[in-house]
Every structure is written in C-alpha cells, then in structure tokens.
Amino acid sequence: MTTTATGTLFTNPDRNLGMELVRATEAAAIRAAPWIGRGEKNLADGAAVDAMRKFLGTVDFDGVVVIGEGEKDEAPMLFNGEHVGTGNGGSFDIAVDPIDGTSLTATGRQNAVSVIAVSDRGTMYDPSAVFYMDKIVTGPEGLGIIDLDKPIGENIKALARAKGLPVEQMVVAVLDRPRHKQLIADIRAAGAGTRLLLDGDVAGGINAAMPDSRIDMCVGTGGTPEGIITACAIKALGGLIQARLAPKDSVERQKAIDAGHDLNRVLDQNDLVTGDNTYFVATGVTDGGLVAGVSRKNGMIRTESLVLRSHSGTQRRVVADHLESKWLGEES
Numbered sequence: 001m002t003t004t005a006t007g008t009l010f011t012n013p014d015r016n017l018g019m020e021l022v023r024a025t026e027a028a029a030i031r032a033a034p035w036i037g038r039g040e041k042n043l044a045d046g047a048a049v050d051a052m053r054k055f056l057g058t059v060d061f062d063g064v065v066v067i068g069e070g071e072k073d074e075a076p077m078l079f080n081g082e083h084v085g086t087g088n089g090g091s092f093d094i095a096v097d098p099i100d101g102t103s104l105t106a107t108g109r110q111n112a113v114s115v116i117a118v119s120d121r122g123t124m125y126d127p128s129a130v131f132y133m134d135k136i137v138t139g140p141e142g143l144g145i146i147d148l149d150k151p152i153g154e155n156i157k158a159l160a161r162a163k164g165l166p167v168e169q170m171v172v173a174v175l176d177r178p179r180h181k182q183l184i185a186d187i188r189a190a191g192a193g194t195r196l197l198l199d200g201d202v203a204g205g206i207n208a209a210m211p212d213s214r215i216d217m218c219v220g221t222g223g224t225p226e227g228i229i230t231a232c233a234i235k236a237l238g239g240l241i242q243a244r245l246a247p248k249d250s251v252e253r254q255k256a257i258d259a260g261h262d263l264n265r266v267l268d269q270n271d272l273v274t275g276d277n278t279y280f281v282a283t284g285v286t287d288g289g290l291v292a293g294v295s296r297k298n299g300m301i302r303t304e305s306l307v308l309r310s311h312s313g314t315q316r317r318v319v320a321d322h323l324e325s326k327w328l329g330e331e332s
Contacts, residue, residue: 017061017090018279018307021116022318024055025283026303028098028114030327032285033294033301037108044105048098048114048285049078056084056116066124067095067117067225093124095228099285101200111200111288116281117232123275125231125267127224128259130252133243135227137205137218142240148266152183152219153190159217160192167191173204173218180220187219202282203290205230206306209239213289221246231272233280236308236315241269280308291317299324 028048035044056063063085068078078084078096094116099105101112127133136148136155141162146155152172160167172187174180176196187194195215197204201222208218227243234241244266247253256263265271283305284291292304300321307316 016309017118018281018309020059021118021279021281022283022305022307024052025114025116025281025305026320027051027055029283029285029294029303030301030322032099032105034328036105036286039106041102041106045099045102052096052098053078053084059085061085061089062087062091063094065096066093066126067228091121092118093121094118095124095225095232097225097229100202100226104199105285108286109198110286111203112285113200113203113282113288113291114285115202115229117229118279119232119273120275120277123273125228125272127245128261129255130224130245130247132221132246132248133224133227134221134246135219135241135243137208137230137234137241138216138239139209139211140238146240146242148242148244152186156187156190156192156217163216170216171195171214173197173208173215174220175201175222183220202226202229203288205241206233207289209234209237228272231269232278233308234269235273235278235310236280236313241272243267243272276310278310282306296324301327
C-alpha cells in the first residue's frame with residue numbers, strides 16, 4: 001500500500017503558534033491554583049494575569065491585545081492595546097481571559113479555564129465599550145439552521161431535527177443569571193433540558209460545538225470578550241456562533257453607536273473573526289467538562305489543555321506534568 005504526499009499541510013508543514021501559547025495558559029492556571037477555593041477571586045486573577053503576561057513575552061510573535069478582561073470586573077487585566085510577544089514573527093490580534101471563571105476559582109467550583117484566542121492582525125472584531133452580547137452557539141449542524149432572531153423553542157426543535165435527536169434529548173447550556181429566567185423557562189417549555197452554568201460561558205459555548213459533548217447548544221447574554229474568544233474556537237471546530245451587542249444602559253448604547261456599531265446586526269463567526277487563521281488555547285484551572293483542572297501530587301503539577309487551530313482543523317489535548325518546586329516554591 002502506498003500513499004501520496006498531496007495534502008498542503010503534509011507537503012508544507014508549519015509551526016503551530018498554539019503550542020507556544022499553551023505555555024502561557026498553563027502558567028496562568030498553575031499560578032492561580034493555590035487560590036482555588038480561598039474566596040479571593042481578584043488575587044487568583046492577578047496571579048494568572050502576571051503569569052500569562054510573563055510567558056506571552058517569550059513567544060515569537062507581535063501580538064496586540066484587542067480584547068482584554070478586567071474593565072468589567074475592576075480586576076487585574078491585560079489591557080486593550082497592550083503589545084505582547086518578542087515582536088518577531090507574525091502580527092496577531094489577541095483576546096485573553098487569564099481566568100474565565102474567577103468566581104468559580106474562588107469558590108472551588110468546576111469549569112474555570114485560562115484562555116487565549118489569536119487571529120491575524122486586523123481580523124478580530126472590536127466591540128468597543130459594550131461588555132455584553134446575546135449569543136447562541138452550536139456545532140456544525142446549526143449552520144443554516146439557527147437564527148438568533150427566532151424564538152429559542154424554534155431553534156431547539158430545528159437543531160434537534162438536524163442532529164436526528166428527539167427534542168427531549170437536547171441539552172442547552174445557559175448562564176444561571178436572573179436575566180435568563182424567562183429564557184430558561186422557554187427552553188424547558190420546548191421540551192429540552194438545561195445545564196445551568198454558574199460562570200464561564202467560554203467552556204459552555206465550546207462544549208456546545210464539540211462533537212463528543214452532551215451539550216447541544218449554549219445560549220444567553222454573556223461577555224463580549226468571551227464571545228470573541230469563543231468565535232476563534234468555533235472557526236476551528238466548524239461550528240456556529242451568532243451574537244448581537246447588548247448594551248447594559250443608555251450610556252453604553254450611545255458609546256456603541258458613536259463607535260459605529262449597528263446594535264441590530266446579528267454577527268456570526270466570520271464577522272467576529274474575519275480571518276481563517278485562528279488559534280484557541282485553554283488550560284483547566286478547576287475540573288470541568290472541557291478540560292481537567294490543575295492537580296498537585298507527589299511534588300508534581302499536572303495540567304490539561306485544549307489547542308484548536310482553524311488553518312489545519314486540528315484539535316490537540318495536551319497533558320503536561322510540571323515540577324512543583326519550579327512553579328510554586330514556598331507557596332505550595
């Protein structure tokens with residue numbers, strides 16, 4: 001039996017920036033780990049931010065933070081416009097969340113992750129001063145089927161048909177917030193089940209697009225940084241995200257209008273990230289359905305990470321063991 005070397009990626013392999021970026025999310029998760037369950041979300045976030053910034057500084061690329069977390073929570077942050085990397089190599093936009101789920105980390109709950117998303121320079125949508133957006137995320141089956149403007153019940157039934165499932169087997173992830181009371185009721189009235197997320201809708205959205213996940217859809221109003229980050233992952237998974245900016249008050253609404261945003265426009269993954277060269281990297285801080293959290297045993301620290309790349313359509317899971325004394329020293 002013979003094979004022919006005809007595939008572009010086979011004949012012209014290139015470096016995967018994601019495998020460099022994973023060192024930064026690993027560092028952020030490890031440094032946040034001592035704060036798990038200790039009720040200090042800003043201290044956990046600060047430790048993760050410092051570690052991520054330090055390791056991003058060693059990566060051979062010219063990165064500019066387009067979407068930084070922090071202003072919304074008055075927490076430590078990698079600020080918008082900050083340059084990271086050595087300055088060598090390609091030029092990229094970056095969306096970061098050193099911990100998506102700071103409250104989950106502080107309380108010791110599941111699904112906190114450290115995430116970075118990257119796309120070619122100038123391709124990442126900048127939501128300006130709008131911190132929230134309405135979102136719906138599915139796997140590839142939702143393409144051409146889902147419509148953010150339709151009632152949630154219609155979308156659930158349409159996706160169930162596309163997936164060949166009875167509606168009763170559909171599972172929809174939603175952030176557990178007072179603003180979603182009616183949405184949750186409508187999902188259940190349609191006959192589907194819910195998975196209520198305490199925090200961390202990045203993991204919820206990506207799980208909705210993963211082929212082996214029990215979550216079929218993720219919906220609701222969540223952060224714009226999380227939406228952009230999720231879009232980078234969706235580009236690699238071939239799934240669907242639709243979103244619309246959701247200003248929280250009249251002041252934010254006017255800022256959005258002044259910035260040129262159409263508040264009625266439904267944006268999809270190709271609007272949120274216009275390029276086809278995206279990377280998404282996530283390392284678990286606490287255990288969850290997407291990746292396992294940081295664990296410490298016998299002087300070693302184990303991390304699990306997910307690395308997605310749209311150009312190659314590759315999904316990698318990276319399990320790494322780190323010598324604890326090199327990372328936490330006396331803090332351990």
